[in-house]
Amino acid sequence: MNTATLFGLCASLLIGLGLYGLLIHPHPLRKILALNVIGSGIFLLFGAIAYRGAAAGLGLSVGADPVPQALLITGIVVAFAASALAVALLLRLFEVSGNVSLQAEESADQASDPGSDPVNNPGAGEERR
Amino acid sequence: MNSEVIALGLNFLLALLLLGLAGFALLTRHNLAAVISFMVFGLLLTLAWARLNGLDVALTEAAIGGGLTGFLLLTAAIRLRPTEETMQQHMPKASTRALAALLATTVSALLAISVLALPSPAPTLAPQVMQHLPATQVGNPITGVLLAFRAMDTLLEALVLLLALLGVWSLAADTAWGGRPGIFPQQDANGILAYAARLLPPVGIIIGGYIFWIGADHPGGKFQGATILAAMWLLVVISGLRDTPPISSRSLRGWMVLGPLIFIAVGALGSLFAGHFLAYPQGYAKLMIVAVELALLPSLTLILGLLLLGAPKRPVKS
Numbered sequence: 001m002n003t004a005t006l007f008g009l010c011a012s013l014l015i016g017l018g019l020y021g022l023l024i025h026p027h028p029l030r031k032i033l034a035l036n037v038i039g040s041g042i043f044l045l046f047g048a049i050a051y052r053g054a055a056a057g058l059g060l061s062v063g064a065d066p067v068p069q070a071l072l073i074t075g076i077v078v079a080f081a082a083s084a085l086a087v088a089l090l091l092r093l094f095e096v097s098g099n100v101s102l103q104a105e106e107s108a109d110q111a112s113d114p115g116s117d118p119v120n121n122p123g124a125g126e127e128r129r
Numbered sequence: 130m131n132s133e134v135i136a137l138g139l140n141f142l143l144a145l146l147l148l149g150l151a152g153f154a155l156l157t158r159h160n161l162a163a164v165i166s167f168m169v170f171g172l173l174l175t176l177a178w179a180r181l182n183g184l185d186v187a188l189t190e191a192a193i194g195g196g197l198t199g200f201l202l203l204t205a206a207i208r209l210r211p212t213e214e215t216m217q218q219h220m221p222k223a224s225t226r227a228l229a230a231l232l233a234t235t236v237s238a239l240l241a242i243s244v245l246a247l248p249s250p251a252p253t254l255a256p257q258v259m260q261h262l263p264a265t266q267v268g269n270p271i272t273g274v275l276l277a278f279r280a281m282d283t284l285l286e287a288l289v290l291l292l293a294l295l296g297v298w299s300l301a302a303d304t305a306w307g308g309r310p311g312i313f314p315q316q317d318a319n320g321i322l323a324y325a326a327r328l329l330p331p332v333g334i335i336i337g338g339y340i341f342w343i344g345a346d347h348p349g350g351k352f353q354g355a356t357i358l359a360a361m362w363l364l365v366v367i368s369g370l371r372d373t374p375p376i377s378s379r380s381l382r383g384w385m386v387l388g389p390l391i392f393i394a395v396g397a398l399g400s401l402f403a404g405h406f407l408a409y410p411q412g413y414a415k416l417m418i419v420a421v422e423l424a425l426l427p428s429l430t431l432i433l434g435l436l437l438l439g440a441p442k443r444p445v446k447s
Contacts, residue, residue: 003140007177008244010144014151016237021155023229026219027212029160029205033167036198037151040174043186043194045240051181053253063182067254070274073189074286077352080193080201081293084436087205088297091439095302100212101219 008048014041028093028100032086039079043072140180147173160206160213167202171195184348185271188340192356193433200363201437266415268346275350276418280407284396287389287425290432294385298376301440307377308445311438314369326368333361341426345415351422355429362434376441381431388428392421 018041021034046068053065094100147170154166172195178187221229258270258278265277275283301308317323341354365371374381395417399408409417 001137003137003180005244006137006140006144007181008247009241010147010177012237012240012244013148015240016233017148017151017155019236020229020233023232024221024226025155026221027160027209027216029202029209030155030163033163033202034155036167036194036202037155037170040151040170040194043190044174044177045244047178047181047183047186048244049247049251050183052247052249052251053255054182063184065253065255066258066270066274067279069183069186070271070279071282072183072186073271073275073350073352074282076186076189076194077286078289080198080433081290081436083198084201084439085293085296087201088300088439091205091208092300094209094212095442099215100209101216103219 004048004052007044007051011041011045011048014038014044017041026102028090028102029087032083032090035086036079036083039075043075046072046075143173143177143180147177158217160209161203164199164202164206168195168199171199185269185350185353188348188350188353192353192360196360197356197433197437204437264411264414265409265418267418269344269348269350271348272344272350272418276421277409277414280392280396280421284389284392284407287392287428290429290436291385291389294432294436297436297440299440301376302442304444305441306445307375308441308443309373309375310435310441311366311373312442313372314367318369320368322368323370326364326370329364330361333357333364337361341422344422345419351425351429355426356433358426358430359434359437362430363437366434366438373435373438375445376435384427385431385435386428388421388425391424395421 015038018034018036018038021037022031025031025034047064050064050068050072053068054063090100150166150170150173154163154170157163157166171190175187175191175195178184178190255270258274261278262268262270262273265273267273267276298310337354337357339354340349340357341351342349344350344354366373376382395409396407398417399410400406402410
């Protein structure tokens with residue numbers, strides 16, 4: 001088994017693991033983390049393909065196909081930007097509602113409770129820090 | 130032959146460690162443990178990139194994938210600690226988990242089959258890149274791809290970062306809009322964090338600048354350099370030595386859009402003098418690339434740092 005196949009298989013398993021984590025974890029932070037693991041797996045798979053591209057290309061003067069590598073760098077940066085936005089949304093949700101549940105019926109319970117009106121009480125989550 | 134066996138053994142060990150760490154990060158009940166495991170995973174992934182001859186990607190992964198994302202998730206996990214116990218009660222039923230496991234296994238198996246069935250010889254663009262690289266006057270083929278052959282990707286990437294930051298800022302409460310992001314801790318001026326924040330930035334700035342500058346000919350570049358500079362800035366901020374600028378500051382906003390604006394201007398020059406948007410006139414490619422990278426560096430440093438600091442929370446005194 002060569003390096004590209006080994007890391008390609010490792011990447012396939014990482015994507016599966018991440019998908020499982022994304023589906024079963026109720027906490028949104030864990031979902032963001034799982035999405036990042038899926039992303040890392042996809043990047044690693046792409047990297048293994050880039051590594052194979054070098055063997056077909058010029059051998060040692062480039063270690064791996066530079067086009068996928070450049071796309072990977074772009075991908076990693078964009079994935080970080082998306083994670084940062086997701087975390088900011090999550091923290092804001094916690095600030096206004098005091099919890100982070102994604103389940104619809106719970107937020108309905110929250111809205112009917114006058115004590116925790118998220119609009120008039122924006123610091124509800126802030127005090128828990 | 131013998132060294133090949135050792136290399137294969139090391140690769141195998143690395144793959145096992147990666148899977149173990151990712152598995153722990155996804156299966157443990159504790160958010161903080163999961164995030165720390167994910168950070169170690171990111172660092173080890175850097176080694177995997179080095180094994181795959183992707184040093185540029187390894188640097189990016191270490192700086193952004195492992196470092197910045199890890200820091201982001203870590204601070205969020207600490208802030209969200211009060212929610213952890215209640216959320217654990219929402220764990221799905223065993224049947225749902227079994228279905229999820231089945232789906233995940235199927236996806237993994239299909240991908241593994243595709244990996245084993247990849248065409249040989251592998252399709253590659255490496256020869257074309259190496260053939261046309263001299264025209265760009267840079268020595269690092271990845272920089273050549275990022276800033277010449279696929280410059281549009283890089284321009285849009287910088288714009289995506291800017292948009293993500295606008296999205297983060299737009300989550301600020303009305304009372305905090307225009308204020309300074311991050312919490313400014315009043316810390317012991319003689320504490321160890323403040324000491325590190327005085328000692329490390331001069332070294333970090335030199336390393337960041339170096340990684341930025343050699344990116345033209347060797348692994349490195351603006352994103353990796355900007356991340357190190359952003360990390361140094363964040364160290365100064367979280368140690369309480371210097372507060373962040375308010376997001377209403379015009380000079381801050383000016384520096385943030387400087388890089389993308391210069392990039393677009395260079396692209397427009399290309400359509401005037403070389404026939405295409407983002408085409409470089411013959412003989413001026415290196416100059417243009419350096420100008421774009423130099424302008425992007427401060428913008429990226431600020432944007433990456435501000436993305437980590439999140440929306441402003443402190444009420445603005447009017």
